[in-house]
Amino acid sequence: MTYQPQPGDYGCVQTNGVIGFLIQLGTLTKFNHAFIYVGDGQIIEATPRKGVILSPVDKYSNIAWNQHEPKTDEQRAELVAEAKTHLGNKYSFIDYIAIILRMLRFNAPEWLINRLDNSPDVICSQLVAAVYRACGYIIDGEMPEFYVTPSDLIYRLLYI
Numbered sequence: 776m777t778y779q780p781q782p783g784d785y786g787c788v789q790t791n792g793v794i795g796f797l798i799q800l801g802t803l804t805k806f807n808h809a810f811i812y813v814g815d816g817q818i819i820e821a822t823p824r825k826g827v828i829l830s831p832v833d834k835y836s837n838i839a840w841n842q843h844e845p846k847t848d849e850q851r852a853e854l855v856a857e858a859k860t861h862l863g864n865k866y867s868f869i870d871y872i873a874i875i876l877r878m879l880r881f882n883a884p885e886w887l888i889n890r891l892d893n894s895p896d897v898i899c900s901q902l903v904a905a906v907y908r909a910c911g912y913i914i915d916g917e918m919p920e921f922y923v924t925p926s927d928l929i930y931r932l933l934y935i
Contacts, residue, residue, distance in 0.1 A: 778842045782814040783854030785903045786838040787925050787932075804926040806839065809899045811858045811906055819858045821899045827864040841932050850910065857906045867896035870921045877922050891921040900925050 780786065787806040810820035810830075818832045832838075846854070873883040873891055883891075897905060897920075904914040904923035914920075915927050 778840050780812040780832065780838075780840050780842075781846070781851060782812060783846055783851035784812045784840050784842065784844075785907070785928060786810055786812060786818070786832075786835070786840045787929050788835045788838050790835075804929060806925045806929045808835075809903045809925045809928050811854065811903055812840075813855045813858060819862065819902070821861075821864070821866055821897050821902045823866050823868070826866050827861045827897065827902060829862065839929060839932060841928075843932070844912075853910045854906060857909045858902075861895070861897065861902055861906070865896040867891070867894060867898055867901070867921075869896075870898045870901055873921050874924060888919070892919065900928055903928060 787809045789805045790808045808820070810818040812818050812832060813829070816832050818830050819827060820830055821827045822830075869887070870891060873887055876883050900923045901920045904920040904927075907914055908920060914923050914931055918927075
């Protein structure tokens with residue numbers, strides 16, 4: 776039986792390409808992309824070429840959904856509305872610097888943290904983390920959104 780995503784669910788997948796491969800390598804997981812389902816067969820995702828866009832969900836297969844997290848219709852509507860506020864934002868390649876430093880167990884410099892905290896630009900997993908946090912869901916403790924990777928989102932699926 777295949778899960779039918781509900782509005783507000785986030786999903787994680789494995790994609791192709793250099794950036795996807797580097798994310799897989801750095802996070803030691805096959806999942807390298809994340810997005811939020813908004814209903815009617817559509818997702819909101821952050822892509823390197825186009826930024827935050829609306830896309831058809833069927834462009835991906837083998838999606839791992841956060842299907843075990845109960846939400847009311849109102850909570851789902853709030854997640855979708857928040858996700859839509861990010862449409863048109865740019866993709867943030869600079870976030871990868873912070874993630875790499877985190878993986879190497881270094882702290883990001885203050886200037887980088889300030890830039891990332893105050894920028895609407897996101898990567899895919901940061902988009903999911905920011906939307907969920909704005910709606911009262913915590914992805915990984917108090918970790919800032921710009922540190923969240925698809926691997927963190929998958930790990931969260933295991934313990935919801």
